[in-house]
Amino acid sequence: MWLTEIQKIGVGLTGFGLFFFFIGILILDRGLLVIGNLLFLAGVTLVIGFSKTLTFFSRKQKWAGTACFFVGFLIVLLSSWTIIGILIELFGFINLFGDFFPVVINFARNLPGVGTVLSLPGISQVVDKIAGRRLPV
Secondary structure, eight states, X not given: OXXXXXXXXXXXXXXXXXXXXXXXXXXXXXXXXXXXXXXXXXXXXHHHOHHHHHHHHHOGXXXXXXXXXXXXXXXXXXXXXXXXXXXXXXXXXXXXXXXXHHHHHHXXXXXXXXXXXXXXXXXXXXXXXXXXXXXXX
């Protein structure tokens, strides 16, 4: 499947958004968290389109995740309770995008360097539980 130029930009924005989000979590920086969230949301919107983004976030099964994600984002943006906002937002993120984790992990296993790290003895057991059982191939 080929991506349009807009979707390629969206993939880049999503990647940068995740990068800034996780760096913001590591150093507890509100600015990086807000930039990461905005880039991530803009990237997802460009990749799948505005109407599909609205449909994804408004599905009945995803209401709790959507509410937590956006409430956490607003707490980080508007208050000084950064850690509480991060925790609420992470809960929402896992509820919204947890179904995609096995796909991402199986893709990452095929990347040079990353696949080697994910195959290390302590890490492989955790990754296998997240991604599901590996086939003995």
